[in-house]
Amino acid sequence: MRGGTPFPEKRNGRQAVPLRRLQYTLALLVAVIVCGGLGYHQLAHLNALDSLYMAVTTLFTVGFRELGDVNAQTKLFTIFYLVIGLGTASYAVSNLTALLLEGDLKGYIMERRMQKRLDDLKDHIIVCGFGKMGFQAAWELKKAGIPFVIIEQDETKGRSPRFAGEMILYGNAMEEMVLERAGVRRARGLITALTTDADNVLVTLTVKQMRPDIPVVARSAKLGTERQLKAAGADHIVSPYEIGGRRMAGLLLKPEMMNFFDIVLQQEQLELGLERIAIATGSPLVGQTLREARLRHATGSLLVGLVHPGSGLRFNPSGEERFQKGDELLVMGPPDALETLTRLAKG
Numbered sequence: 001m002r003g004g005t006p007f008p009e010k011r012n013g014r015q016a017v018p019l020r021r022l023q024y025t026l027a028l029l030v031a032v033i034v035c036g037g038l039g040y041h042q043l044a045h046l047n048a049l050d051s052l053y054m055a056v057t058t059l060f061t062v063g064f065r066e067l068g069d070v071n072a073q074t075k076l077f078t079i080f081y082l083v084i085g086l087g088t089a090s091y092a093v094s095n096l097t098a099l100l101l102e103g104d105l106k107g108y109i110m111e112r113r114m115q116k117r118l119d120d121l122k123d124h125i126i127v128c129g130f131g132k133m134g135f136q137a138a139w140e141l142k143k144a145g146i147p148f149v150i151i152e153q154d155e156t157k158g159r160s161p162r163f164a165g166e167m168i169l170y171g172n173a174m175e176e177m178v179l180e181r182a183g184v185r186r187a188r189g190l191i192t193a194l195t196t197d198a199d200n201v202l203v204t205l206t207v208k209q210m211r212p213d214i215p216v217v218a219r220s221a222k223l224g225t226e227r228q229l230k231a232a233g234a235d236h237i238v239s240p241y242e243i244g245g246r247r248m249a250g251l252l253l254k255p256e257m258m259n260f261f262d263i264v265l266q267q268e269q270l271e272l273g274l275e276r277i278a279i280a281t282g283s284p285l286v287g288q289t290l291r292e293a294r295l296r297h298a299t300g301s302l303l304v305g306l307v308h309p310g311s312g313l314r315f316n317p318s319g320e321e322r323f324q325k326g327d328e329l330l331v332m333g334p335p336d337a338l339e340t341l342t343r344l345a346k347g
Helices: 008-043 048-059 072-102 104-120 132-144 176-181 197-210 226-232 240-253 255-265 295-299 335-346
Strands: 125-128 148-152 168-170 189-192 216-219 236-238 273-278 302-307 313-315 328-333
Touching: 008 048, 008 072, 048 072, 125 132, 132 148, 176 197, 189 197, 197 216, 197 226, 226 236, 240 255, 273 335, 295 302, 295 335, 328 335
Parallel strands: 125 148, 125 189, 148 168, 189 216, 216 236
Antiparallel strands: 273 328, 302 313, 302 328
16 A cells, blocks of 8 residues: 555456455355355264364365264265365465465555545545645645645655655546545645646636535646636635745845744744634633733734634734634734633633
């Protein structure tokens, strides 16, 4: 498996082969033993245990003593049983050995475990495409402790030690079956970072058709394709070349500002964080004004912006703004201050 699970449409037939082979082999072996036991029960007048004992010892040529009536009928049956049953048993044993040595059975068991992990997953992020950009997005999610699933069509990718044990679906992210298996209906968001803009547009269309409310972040490889991605339903569009160019210019024009953003956004920096925190119904903040709440004094965090339900983000709100249930606070501060405010907002 190498840390992932294969694409169902391409591999479902091969995935089911080990199970079918195992079931067929075991059924064949049991059938031969049962037939032998019934034969000795009828001809040698043995009980069930002794009949089974004779069938197994004869079939595997152990050579222990014979039980029951050793008459001409029993001898003829033993000869026939050895000729037919031994060949069948040899085939069954060799089949079982091949399953174990070839690793098919182990792969099938790992496949089932992976599917169970996928079925239990919720509130995760789906990353479509495991190229350079998808790799970095997945790495940031892993560092942040956010559960995620990677969808990648190239099975040679995804073998990095950084992602050992992570859930990787090998398949076409534009297929509804793959997205369903990745848990798109339970996910908190999706990132599509495929090679071409056309593929990203198609993934966005497919995802929005399956679940219109899921936030989608799409990669734009070429300038000018943002409109198509927006029309397809992408909530956020990222152009790596545009962002890279802005950052390069910003490092020369406003280096202090760029360093500030690095401190806020990079997961390695623990001194300062930026979070978006929702106010629950039972929070003591509901009904209070910003001035009354005194968030900076009470929690040590700084309120940067406020989002009322149905309205946009307002930066640096006034002290007369009154908190409502469902409000979202854009706050900045050290991790302990943000944790304190999160508890306060949840009530």
